[in-house]
Amino acid sequence: METMSPAREAGGRAGLNLIAPLSILNNSMVKLFITGGAGFIGSAFIRLALAEIPGCHVVNFDALTYAGNLDNLSGIDQSRHRFVRGDICDREAVGAVLAEGADAIINFAAESHVDRSIASADEFLRTNILGTQVLLDAARAAGVRRFVQVSTDEVMGSLPEDDNTFFTEASPFEPNSPYSASKAAAEHLVRAAHHTFGLDTVVTRCGNNYGPRQFPEKFLPLMLSNAMRDESIPLYGDGRNVRDWIYVEDHCRAILMVLQKGRTGEAYNVGARNERRNIEVAQSVLTALGKPHTLIRHVKDRPGHDRRYAIDPTKIETELGWRPHETWETGLQKTIQWYADNDEWVARARSGDYREYYAKQYGTEAGAN
Numbered sequence: 001m002e003t004m005s006p007a008r009e010a011g012g013r014a015g016l017n018l019i020a021p022l023s024i025l026n027n028s029m030v031k032l033f034i035t036g037g038a039g040f041i042g043s044a045f046i047r048l049a050l051a052e053i054p055g056c057h058v059v060n061f062d063a064l065t066y067a068g069n070l071d072n073l074s075g076i077d078q079s080r081h082r083f084v085r086g087d088i089c090d091r092e093a094v095g096a097v098l099a100e101g102a103d104a105i106i107n108f109a110a111e112s113h114v115d116r117s118i119a120s121a122d123e124f125l126r127t128n129i130l131g132t133q134v135l136l137d138a139a140r141a142a143g144v145r146r147f148v149q150v151s152t153d154e155v156m157g158s159l160p161e162d163d164n165t166f167f168t169e170a171s172p173f174e175p176n177s178p179y180s181a182s183k184a185a186a187e188h189l190v191r192a193a194h195h196t197f198g199l200d201t202v203v204t205r206c207g208n209n210y211g212p213r214q215f216p217e218k219f220l221p222l223m224l225s226n227a228m229r230d231e232s233i234p235l236y237g238d239g240r241n242v243r244d245w246i247y248v249e250d251h252c253r254a255i256l257m258v259l260q261k262g263r264t265g266e267a268y269n270v271g272a273r274n275e276r277r278n279i280e281v282a283q284s285v286l287t288a289l290g291k292p293h294t295l296i297r298h299v300k301d302r303p304g305h306d307r308r309y310a311i312d313p314t315k316i317e318t319e320l321g322w323r324p325h326e327t328w329e330t331g332l333q334k335t336i337q338w339y340a341d342n343d344e345w346v347a348r349a350r351s352g353d354y355r356e357y358y359a360k361q362y363g364t365e366a367g368a369n
């Protein structure tokens with residue numbers, strides 16, 4: 001059993017658990033309950049939080065699905081990190097861990113890949129919607145001070161191509177895939193918990209992350225791991241779809257700021273003003289790797305493929321002073337270097353079930369051209 005954090009103890013003694021000032025979350029003794037912390041962004045956030053808040057302790061609650069990987073946490077200070085294997089839909093398990101005390105919940109746990117949600121939506125509805133409600137209920141029951149929902153720009157649907165329009169926090173919800181619909185539903189539940197029960201909630205909506213430790217089903221690591229093996233890279237449709245790319249650590253810095261300083265009940269869009277067409281991304285990756293552009297293979301388009309995402313990050317920039325640290329060039333270089341240095345991690349990720357997934361998705365074996 002872990003002991004209650006001093007921050008929580010102090011609030012409890014004064015009987016002020018729910019109205020303690022949020023500056024408590026800057027406190028070096030803060031205890032964070034992080035879900036999905038063995039995944040790509042969750043593990044990057046844990047690294048950042050442990051580095052930025054020296055006395056901070058993390059409970060990492062993760063089901064270890066195909067996307068979860070404890071290797072993603074290698075090298076961190078394990079004395080301030082406790083891993084608990086568990087499912088966020090399991091009310092009892094979540095409640096038992098939260099009963100030990102937590103100052104904030106940051107919910108990264110999700111089924112996160114659009115193509116998989118098109119193949120089957122069941123797990124997306126279960127984890128992304130029901131799981132979020134379980135966490136919200138448990139947060140209230142345990143007197144958790146703040147709940148951060150890590151959401152996505154995809155809840156706002158697709159923007160017109162070559163238009164000067166952007167997603168703002170006021171953009172309507174128009175999710176187009178089962179994945180984005182499930183994330184939109186989760187956001188509605190977060191809003192309801194705030195409005196109805198006064199739970200302190202904040203939401204972040206970010207665009208396409210890239211960086212170390214991203215599972216190679218996603219476009220960028222898929223391209224990197226294929227091209228490094230001289231395998232072709234599948235480009236959906238005409239390849240002119242636009243995504244707004246951000247280095248994962250910059251996204252994590254934004255989440256940390258929103259946790260510590262975001263206004264309760266608010267959502268914050270997070271983007272690095274880095275719109276790029278998929279074809280340009282593929283070409284820059286191949287050029288950086290010194291591989292021929294002929295490795296690009298046009299394949300059948302994704303059904304319902306959103307055309308353009310573009311985020312206006314003015315609110316988080318002006319209210320919280322957030323700015324990305326990496327440019328596309330520096331972020332891409334760091335990412336390429338990590339994949340080059342970690343071929344064993346990549347090979348493990350591409351083995352087992354991945355081969356079956358790849359064959360079904362692309363009609364060809366991973367590793368075949």
Ligand code: NAD
Pocket residue numbers: 035036037038039040041042061062063064065066067068069086087088089107108109110111112113127131150151152153183205206207208209210215
């Ligand atoms: P990921 O797929 O790499 O990781 C998801 C993690 O959640 C894994 O460790 C997995 O084991 C865990 N998980 C899944 N189901 C669970 C369950 N029922 N209970 C407990 N743990 C469970 O995802 P990611 O790319 O790191 O994304 C993290 C979050 O950020 C997601 O909520 C996603 O919607 C959101 N997001 C992602 C991006 C992106 O570009 N990847 C952009 C914006 C928002």
Ligand code: DAU
Pocket residue numbers: 112113114115151152153154206207208209217218219220222234235236237241242243278302309
């Ligand atoms: O915008 C934020 C979202 O970004 C997150 O919420 C999602 O969790 C994350 O997966 C990502 O969604 P996308 O669908 O944009 O990411 P993905 O990497 O799957 O695809 C990026 C673009 O590349 C998209 O336009 C589809 C295209 N693509 C993707 C794959 C996997 C290809 O052309 N070929 C591919 O093989």
